[in-house]
Amino acid sequence: MSKNIDIFNILSGGERVTLECKKATKGVPASLWETYSAFANTYGGIILLGVVEHMEEMDNSKRFEIIGVEDADKIRKDLWNTVNSREKVNINLLYDDDIQTIDIDGKKIVAINIPRADYTVRPVYINNNLSRGTFKRNHEGDYHCTEQELKMMLRDANEAGNDGLLLEYYTMDDIDIPTLERFRQMFQTLHPEHQWNSSDHKEFLINFGGYTKNRRTGKEGLTMAGLLMFGKGLPVRERFDNLRMDYIDKSNLVGDQRYSDRLTYDGTWENNLFNFIRMIIPKLTRDLPHPFSMNGVIRIDDTLQAKAVREAVTNMVIHSDFMINGVLKVEKNDDCFVLTNPGLLKLPVEQIYKGGESKARNQRMQNMFRMIGYGENLGSGFPLILNAWNDKHWIKPELLEQPELLQVKLTLHIQNEPINEPINEPINEPINEHLSNRQIAIIMAIKKQPFLTRDDLAKEVGVSLATLKREISILRKNGYIGRGGSNKNGQWLLLKKICK
Structure with a gap:
């Protein structure tokens, strides 16, 4: 927390998931x-003691009332x-600067900065009660974590990752041997002299963490990584009936078409992760710009953007939580790709x-992909995506x-960054009278990213x-903003300039 914390700046932003005021x-x-x-x-946040929030008041200048606390020193001592x-x-x-006393016109406020806990120490709970004392935060306030959320945090605290779990029986x-053989062929092409090339299939999987043996019990079998990556469709669906893989192409639609291509569980392919990734990456990259480039007499068809798409799809898999209900979904639109995976x-x-830092849930899968050229070195994957998109001046x-929803969504826009000016020229001179700081923040966010959905x-x-x-x-009633297109695929329009 800053030593010169600006209370008024904090309160001007209004209600949000990272602010709590208490009398x-x-x-x-x-x-x-x-x-x-x-x-x-959740995300960390600031608690202000000695501030009352009047929930029914819409004007931020009147919503928060500074009343102060009677004995700030005692409160700080009790807190520590x-x-x-x-x-x-x-x-x-908490560190020393995370609890501060601030004097405002003779009234003392105690400000407490709560950092987001590292995944290795979550869940953070109270009253020695893990099941009833663990909370998370949403727009409605604090709520008890569900059993599923608890299990997710406990699994994530395991530095060894999730995908080494031995699946008995x-x-x-x-x-699926043909799937495994395709993977081995790609591996051998990149590593022709590697000693694992001479291993049988079982030994090969052991080396990659796809098959294991419990030395204490003597039980052995496929790991989560082994079955999900290379398994036959039926056993994958039996063991992970909570998971679906879905690719849908909504680009180049004609008439009443809902999609132009789809890959889902239809009995035409063995439903494992390697097949899914192998089949959808060409579908995503084939329409990307491929400028003519030569290296000597060899044409180079791979581009930064194609590599970035492979990285994004790989990240979707290695960061997924396959122990919860969810969909590994990839949606192709005319103007963007949307990748969704279960887990936070x-x-x-x-x-x-x-x-600079990578914390994959599925480290064995991460290694499998890396050994066939999918996935960058630790921590460099997302910057690669950003650099590739910036190279084309596409929207970030x-x-x-x-x-x-217990999921993460990545949107890759395939269109140029809008110029940093209002979409429509203003009729009047720049104004911001009668606008709250929250309304100004909304306008600035729209100016920066006009394609955001309401949720985003x-x-x-x-x-x-x-x-x-x-x-x-x-804002719409007063002519500051408008909207063109659908709720999902439309964009916000700025109709007036404001003075920031």
């Missing part, structure tokens, strides 16, 4: 620790004593954009976590969908 006049409210757990398990007590919270995430008989992000979005790829725009601005719709209605 707390006489002491630390019991509900604070639920918020501590919720912030730590409690956060260091394992009887209340299972881990202390699944053997080499459940492997182990790292913050901003850290992923920077690169959008990585969005959707906690309510709410996430970008940090408000609930209901709040966004209310603000959008006001």
Whole structure:
């Protein structure tokens, strides 16, 4: 937390998932620790003690009332004593500067910065009760984690990844040999002198982590990675009936067509991950620009953008949580690719954009893909995607976590970045009178990314969908913004300039 924290700047943004105000006049409210757990398990956030939020008030300048606390020193002491007590919270995430006293016109506010907990220490829970003391945060406030959310966090805390799990009673008989042989052929082409080329299929899978033996019990069999990557369709669907793989092409539609191509469970292919990835990548890359390029007498057909698409599809698989209900879905549109995978992000979005660190859930699959040329070195994959898109001046790829759906969505726009000017020229001079900071934030987000959906725009601005719709209605009524096209594929239009 900054030592010169600006309370008014924080409050001007209005309600959001990373801000909680509590009256707390006489002491630390019991509900604070639920918020501590919720912030730590979600995106982090700031708690302000001595501030009352009037939920019915729409104007931010009137919504938050600074009343102060009676004894800030005692509250700070109680906070430190409690956060260091394992009887209340299972881990202390706070540093010295994370609890501050701020004086505003003689009224003292206690500000507490709760960082997002690293995936290795989640879940953060209270009252020595993992099942009832673990909370997360959404636009409605703090809520008890479901059993599925708890299991997800506990699995993610395992640094060894998820895909090494021994699947009892699944053997080499459940492997689709033609699939495995295709993989081995690609491996041998890249590594012609590798000693694993002479191994039989079982030994080959053992070396890749696709087959294992429990030394204590003597049981052996396929791992999750082995079955999902190379298994026959029927055993894959039996063991992972919670998972679907779906590719749908909605580009170049004619008339009433709903899609021009689709790959799903239809009995025409063995439904494993390697086949799915191998079949959809050419479908995605064939319409990308392929400028003529030569290396000596050899034509180079691979491009930065094609490599980036392979990276994106590979990332979708290696970061998926295959233990929850979900769809591994790839959608091709005229203007974008949309990739969706089950599971949430182990790292913050901003850290992923920077690169330098990789925390794949499925490390054995990650290694399998890397050994056939799919997937970059650790932590460099997403920057590769960003660089490839920037090279074409395409709109920046959008990585969005959707906690309510327990999934992650990556949108790769195949169109140029809009110029940094209003889409429509303003009729009047620039104005921003009567606009709240929240409304200005919405306009600036639209200016930057006019193709955001309402859900994504709410996430970008940090408000609930209901709040966004209310603000959008006001902005449209007053002629600041408009919208062209459908809710899903349309774009926002800026009709007036504002003074930022």
